[in-house]
Amino acid sequence: MLSRVADSLYWMSRYLERAEHTARLVNVNLNLTLDRAPADAARHWGRLLASLPDPPSWQIRATPDVVERATVDLANRESIAACVGAARENARQVREEISSEMWEEINRLYLAVQKRQPVDSEWTAGTHEFLSATINGVHQIQGVTDATMTHGEGWHYIELGRYLERASATAALLDVQFREAPPDAGGLPGVSEFVEWVGLLKSCCAFEAYCRHYTADVRPQRIAEFLVLNPEFPRSIHFAAARVQAALRAIAGLTGRTNGRSERLAGRLLASLDYGQIDEIMGELPSYLQGIVRQAALINSAVHQQYIAYPIDIGLA
Amino acid sequence: MRPESAGETGSLARLRHLPQFQSYALGQAYDEMFDERGVTREHYAALYERLGAVDPQELRQRQTAADLAFLHQGITFTVYGQNEGTERIFPYDLIPRILTAGEWDTIERGLTQRITALNLFLKDLYGDAKVLDDGVVPRELVYSCRHFRREMQGVAVRHDIYVSVAGTDLVRLPDGSFAVLEDNLRVPSGVSYMLTNRQVIKRIFPLLFSSYDVRPVDHYGQSLLATLRALAPAHRPDPTIVLLTPGVFNSAYFEHTFLARQMGIALVEGRDLFVHDNIVYMRTTAGPQRVDVIYRRVDDDFIDPLAFRADSTLGVPGLFNAYRSGNVALTNAIGTGVADDKALYVYVPKLIKYYLGQDPILANIETWQMSKDRERQHVLDRLDEVVVKAVGESGGYGMLIGPHSTAAQRDEFRRAILTDPRNYIAQPTLALSAAPCFVDGRVEPRHVDLRPYILSGEQVVIVPGGLTRVALKKGSLVVNSSQGGGSKDTWVLHANAASRPGASPAGGL
Numbered sequence: 016m017l018s019r020v021a022d023s024l025y026w027m028s029r030y031l032e033r034a035e036h037t038a039r040l041v042n043v044n045l046n047l048t049l050d051r052a053p054a055d056a057a058r059h060w061g062r063l064l065a066s067l068p069d070p071p072s073w074q075i076r077a078t079p080d081v082v083e084r085a086t087v088d089l090a091n092r093e094s095i096a097a098c099v100g101a102a103r104e105n106a107r108q109v110r111e112e113i114s115s116e117m118w119e120e121i122n123r124l125y126l127a128v129q130k131r132q133p134v135d136s137e138w139t140a141g142t143h144e145f146l147s148a149t150i151n152g153v154h155q156i157q158g159v160t161d162a163t164m165t166h167g168e169g170w171h172y173i174e175l176g177r178y179l180e181r182a183s184a185t186a187a188l189l190d191v192q193f194r195e196a197p198p199d200a201g202g203l204p205g206v207s208e209f210v211e212w213v214g215l216l217k218s219c220c221a222f223e224a225y226c227r228h229y230t231a232d233v234r235p236q237r238i239a240e241f242l243v244l245n246p247e248f249p250r251s252i253h254f255a256a257a258r259v260q261a262a263l264r265a266i267a268g269l270t271g272r273t274n275g276r277s278e279r280l281a282g283r284l285l286a287s288l289d290y291g292q293i294d295e296i297m298g299e300l301p302s303y304l305q306g307i308v309r310q311a312a313l314i315n316s317a318v319h320q321q322y323i324a325y326p327i328d329i330g331l332a
Numbered sequence: 333m334r335p336e337s338a339g340e341t342g343s344l345a346r347l348r349h350l351p352q353f354q355s356y357a358l359g360q361a362y363d364e365m366f367d368e369r370g371v372t373r374e375h376y377a378a379l380y381e382r383l384g385a386v387d388p389q390e391l392r393q394r395q396t397a398a399d400l401a402f403l404h405q406g407i408t409f410t411v412y413g414q415n416e417g418t419e420r421i422f423p424y425d426l427i428p429r430i431l432t433a434g435e436w437d438t439i440e441r442g443l444t445q446r447i448t449a450l451n452l453f454l455k456d457l458y459g460d461a462k463v464l465d466d467g468v469v470p471r472e473l474v475y476s477c478r479h480f481r482r483e484m485q486g487v488a489v490r491h492d493i494y495v496s497v498a499g500t501d502l503v504r505l506p507d508g509s510f511a512v513l514e515d516n517l518r519v520p521s522g523v524s525y526m527l528t529n530r531q532v533i534k535r536i537f538p539l540l541f542s543s544y545d546v547r548p549v550d551h552y553g554q555s556l557l558a559t560l561r562a563l564a565p566a567h568r569p570d571p572t573i574v575l576l577t578p579g580v581f582n583s584a585y586f587e588h589t590f591l592a593r594q595m596g597i598a599l600v601e602g603r604d605l606f607v608h609d610n611i612v613y614m615r616t617t618a619g620p621q622r623v624d625v626i627y628r629r630v631d632d633d634f635i636d637p638l639a640f641r642a643d644s645t646l647g648v649p650g651l652f653n654a655y656r657s658g659n660v661a662l663t664n665a666i667g668t669g670v671a672d673d674k675a676l677y678v679y680v681p682k683l684i685k686y687y688l689g690q691d692p693i694l695a696n697i698e699t700w701q702m703s704k705d706r707e708r709q710h711v712l713d714r715l716d717e718v719v720v721k722a723v724g725e726s727g728g729y730g731m732l733i734g735p736h737s738t739a740a741q742r743d744e745f746r747r748a749i750l751t752d753p754r755n756y757i758a759q760p761t762l763a764l765s766a767a768p769c770f771v772d773g774r775v776e777p778r779h780v781d782l783r784p785y786i787l788s789g790e791q792v793v794i795v796p797g798g799l800t801r802v803a804l805k806k807g808s809l810v811v812n813s814s815q816g817g818g819s820k821d822t823w824v825l826h827a828n829a830a831s832r833p834g835a836s837p838a839g840g841l
Contacts, residue, residue, distance in 0.1 A: 018615045019604050107406070108580050110589030111599045115405070122406045168617065270618035322617040331608060331620055 016168045018323045020109050024169050025318070027105035027121075028176030034098035035153040036184045037067065041085050041095075042146040043217045047210060048078050062195055066187040069093045082142055087128070095149055099128045114163040117156065124152035168269045175262040175318070182255035183311035185219060189242055190304040193235070212238060219250045239300065240293040252307060253288040259314065260285045270322070277317035284310045350384035352391075352775045361763035362506050363777060364429060375432050375825060382540055383427070386841055388773040391426065394536045394841070395770060398424055401532055407524075409583045422525055423818030425769045428533060429780060429800040430544070433827035436796055439502065439510055442694030443784060444792045445684060447498055450517065450671050451788065452687040454494035458484045458667065468686050469679045473703075476754055477676065478724050479518070479669025481632065483639060487656050487666075490563050491790065494665040497556070497627075498786040499523070499799075502694070504765035511695045513762075513781065515680070517672040518664060519629050522799045522819075523785045524587035527552060527594075529821040530797070537841045545826040547796040552785070553594030556627075559789030560595075563661040564624045571624035574598045574614065576605070578630050578646045588629055602630070607650030610657040625661045626651075632666050674723040674757045675701055698760055702753040711758040712749065715742045718758045720749065733809060735761055764809055769802060769820070779803045781811050782822065796824035 044063055048056035060081045069092060087096045103125040110118060127148055157177075164170050192215050212233050216222040219242055228245070229237050245251040260281040267273045284307070296303050358366060365376045372380045383391075399421060402408070408419040431439075456463045457474065464471045474480055499520030501513040530549055534541050557573070564571035577588040579601050592599035604614050605623065613620035628635060634644040639652035654660050670676065678699050681692045700707035700718075711718055715734055722730035732745045749756045766777035784798035800822045801811035811817040 016617050017598055017600060017604050018617055019601065020598075021617050104580070107585075107589075110406075110586075111592035115593075118406060119404055122404060126403070266617070270616075272618065325619075327606060327608070327615075327620065331613075 016112075018325075020112050020169070021172045022319075022323045023105040023109045024112065024172040025176040027102045027109070028173040029180040030098045030102035030105065031121075031153050031156060032177045032180040033068070033093070033184070034095045034102065035150055036181070037085055037093065037095050037098065038146045038149040038153075039220065040188070040218050041082060042143065042150070043214050045078070045082065045142065045146075047214045053078070062191050063188075066184070066191045067093050068184075068187075086142070086145065095146075096128050099125055099149070099152075109169075112169050114159070116159045116163045120152070120156045120159050124149070124156065127152065168266060171262040171265045171269075174258055175266070178255040178258040178262070179311050179314060181250065182252050182259065183308050185242060185250060185252050185255070186304045186307040186311070188215070188218065189239065190301055190308070193239065193300055193304075209233060216242075221248060221250055224248050236293060236297055239297065243296065243304075244288060244291055244293060246289075253285075256281070256285045256288050263314075263318070266322070272321065275317070275321045277314055277321050280310060280314045280317055284314070350380075352383055352388055352773075355774050355776055356768070357777065359763070359766060359777065360506060361777075361779065362504050362508050362765040364504075364765055364767040364780070365777075375430050378543055379428070379430065379540065382543075382841055383768075383775060390841075391770055392773060395426055398426060398532050398536050401535065402528070405528075407528055407586055409586065423802075423804055424529065424532065425778075425802055425804070425818055425820040426533075426536065427768050427770055427775065428537075428540075428821045428823045429767045429782075430823045430825065433825055435510075436824045438693060439782075439784060440794050440796075442510070442512075442692070443500055443786050443794055445688065445690060445693055446500065446512065446515070446680065447495065447786050447788055447792060449684040449687045450498075450515065450680070451492065451494055453683050454665070454668060454671055455489070455492045456687075457670065458487065458489075458494075463683070463686065466686070468682055469676065473675055473679075473754075474670060477670045477673045479632065479667065479673060481667030481670075483652065484665070484667040488658060489665050490565070490661055493563065493663075493788055495668050495671070496559050496563060496663045496788050498664075498788075499783045500786060502782045502784070503697070503762055504780075504782075506763050506765075508765075509695065510782075511697055512680075513697060514674065514677060515672040516783075517668045519631060520783075520785070521584040521587055521629075522783055522801075523552060524590040525819050526785065526795075526797055526799045526822070527590070529799075529819060533821045540841045544823060546823040547826055549795045549797040552795045553591065555787055555793045555795065556591065557595040557597070559787045559793070560625050560627055560663065562789035563663055565658055565661060568624045572598075572614075572622060573625040573627065574600045574605075574623055576600055576602070576626050576628040576630055576635075576648075578602075578634070582629070584629065591627075597627075602644075602646045602648050605648040605651070607648060607654050610650070610654045610659055612648070612651065612654050612660045623660060625663070628662055628664075632669060635662075635666070669724075674699075674721055675703070675754065677757070697762065700758045702749050702756040702758065707758075708749065708753055712746060715746060717761060719761050720745050720756055720758045723755055723757060731810075733761065736809075761809070764803075764811075767800070767802070767820070769804070771804075771806075776806070778806070779809055779811070780820075797822045 040063060044059065048059055051059065056078050060078065064081065064085065084091050085094055088094045089097050089100070091097060103121050106113060106118060106121045160170070160173060212235060213222060216225050216238060221242060225238065225241050228241060241248065241251065243252050246253050246257065248254055263278045263281045267275060267278050358368070358370060365380065366372055402421040402424060408421050453463060463469055464474065495517045497520065499516045499522060501516065502510045503513045504510055526549060560573050561571060564573070574597055575588055575592045577585060577599055579585070582588070589599055598614065600614055606613055606615065612623040612626070614623050630646050633641045635647045636649060636651040637644045637647050638649045651660070652666070655662050655666070677696065678701060681696055684690060684692045700711050702708045702711065711720070715732070716737065718734045720732040720734070732741060734742070764779040764781060767780045768775045769778040771778070780800050780802050782798050782800050784794055787793045800820050802818045802820055803809055803811045804818045805816060808816070
């Protein structure tokens with residue numbers, strides 16, 4: 016597979032995951048901030064958006080600011096519209112590699128998001144529809160990808176991009192949330208915090224799954240355990256790290272480049288999650304989560320050096 | 333010519349018994365659907381009946397469905413000169429253009445003859461150049477051509493096939509015969525629209541399609557792949573074939589991805605390739621992989637910054653040397669543009685005679701060369717009647733259409749011709765044939781041309797069909813997509829297959 020193609024598939028997938036993550040984050044927190052004072056709501060948003068890969072530099076005054084900037088503002092590189100646009104641009108560069116069905120879904124999502132340009136007065140009314148359409152669109156693309164694309168090397172780059180982005184984004188979100196509201200070890204939160212913690216779970220699509228696992232007894236430490244260490248929930252860091260490692264092993268096998276740096280880094284990350292214990296982690300949670308974000312960044316650059324931008328003389332030797 | 337004024341004769345009354353055809357006027361041009369008396373041509377009869385039986389509102393809905401299909405599949409082209417990366421769909425007309433087996437047979441033989449002669453010419457020109465010694469083509473014409481590549485002198489080309497992919501523009505004259513308007517021998521585009529138009533029309537008009545016995549075009553991808561495979565260096569039995577694109581901002585990018593997917597070959601950009609010891613490699617995740625055949629959709633000028641334009645970032649440094657060493661095949665070969673120069677066009681009938689000893693099956697359009705004093709004066713005296721074209725341009729750029737021009741435009745071209753006569757030719761304004769098109773709920777005639785695609789590898793293959801381009805503006809003669817043209821599907825019928833009205837008794841579309 017061409018290196019450039021692998022790179023585009025990987026980034027297409029990362030941008031889609033990022034768009035979905037932002038859409039869910041905004042959607043959930045729109046509800047949460049409805050019954051808050053504007054200043055309070057603004058602080059809340061500021062905290063959440065600080066978890067995104069490229070935290071905004073603009074001043075947040077009230078909820079509508081955030082909604083517009085985070086969703087449809089193309090000048091903000093991390094807005095949903097910009098992410099979908101970037102994903103489609105990457106997909107367009109590899110049109111011949113992805114299935115026509117995938118392309119049609121990506122294009123459909125792109126056209127739907129584009130229709131929101133420029134922002135009109137009806138915007139605020141249709142926000143939820145827009146956000147749900149984005150989330151659904153990304154889910155459809157993922158489904159069509161798994162159903163119509165050969166699960167070969169290219170598909171593994173898509174997996175790699177999605178789960179690396181997810182591990183990193185979830186860790187960053189947990190980090191800001193726990194830093195802001197340090198949990199009393201194991202205690203029950205008050206009413207207002209309860210809403211916040213449920214919001215965190217919902218941002219990760221995890222509330223129902225959490226309840227099934229621990230009942231509706233919402234405790235910060237359990238939330239951390241669930242979102243960091245649960246091996247079966249598809250949005251936990253552990254699950255994502257396992258998929259990253261599997262994708263990298265498959266790619267190494269298919270290209271005959273085993274025992275590379277990226278595989279080693281991914282294996283180490285997975286092992287730390289495999290054998291991690293929540294009571295040990297809780298003591299140093301911020302540095303633990305920041306460590307995960309850093310390791311994800313290292314894996315990203317290792318993949319780049321190993322498969323995309325390797326020096327030619329090494330390749331020809 | 334006067335496209336709207338003519339044809340108001342009594343015979344038109346006969347046309348008007350179907351409401352959709354009420355504003356259909358026959359001009360001086362050949363009409364693809366009706367003869368000069370207004371009687372439906374036999375192979376169009378079934379289409380005419382069915383169109384008449386359908387509610388215009390339903391036609392409109394089908395047109396919308398077709399447009400949406402193109403938009404959702406991202407079948408778009410990029411318009412230059414506007415915001416960077418503006419994507420548009422290529423306007424699509426629902427009503428197919430139909431050619432009989434007999435008409436196609438002439439076209440096929442004529443194009444085969446023409447491409448054979450042109451390949452022999454290129455081999456000769458870049459070899460011993462006997463054609464120049466014999467005075468068939470003036471030496472100065474060749475040497476002053478911008479697309480003549482001295483670098484190609486003496487370079488061995490596999491099977492002596494310089495042009496393996498050509499797209500020749502044909503027009504139909506008022507007497508019904510086809511003539512060649514221009515040869516496109518460098519990087520002709522549009523074949524993806526031929527293929528997608530067919531896919532779309534099958535979806536939109538399934539009953540109509542099955543009632544005609546249409547020859548398929550879907551095997552173009554395989555034929556192209558076989559052609560490319562035949563060009564691989566002899567010592568590379570299992571060649572790696574790639575398609576080289578200038579990238580996502582090129583107007584034909586959709587087509588490049590489409591063809592790569594149809595053939596199952598890698599779509600590469602210049603930055604994916606590199607040359608080491610005169611061997612071309614592509615950078616893959618598993619390490620460098622050797623490349624044997626490059627179907628390049630990048631112009632000569634940009635293909636290798638070391639050999640041609642040094643400021644090109646689209647090409648591959650060292651590619652030309654690898655090509656000369658015989659380690660990689662490029663198609664079309666470098667330097668084929670000399671044979672589709674509009675000034676050389678005049679000599680193609682002579683070349684056919686010279687190399688094949690045959691008379692041309694498809695005629696040329698009468699062409700005046702501005703480098704010849706008498707012909708130039710003839711043209712300058714009637715700039716408002718003729719079409720003037722810059723010889724090196726394509727895509728409808730650098731063109732003056734006399735009858736539709738302003739005095740200022742004519743003055744500009746007069747000055748340009750006098751400054752650089754070699755760079756211009758002129759032709760009479762042609763009455764391109766007209767075909768029925770669906771416009772605002774009615775059926776009206778619009779001018780069309782035809783671009784069949786010719787493949788030459790071990791043999792010449794022409795997929796039965798081509799791209800029928802339509803000048804969608806009323807009376808306009810310019811069919812290029814960059815100038816507001818559209819396209820329609822082209823049906824070539826099987827021999828001895830009249831339409832099969834019995835196939836779908838309901839008579840729907």
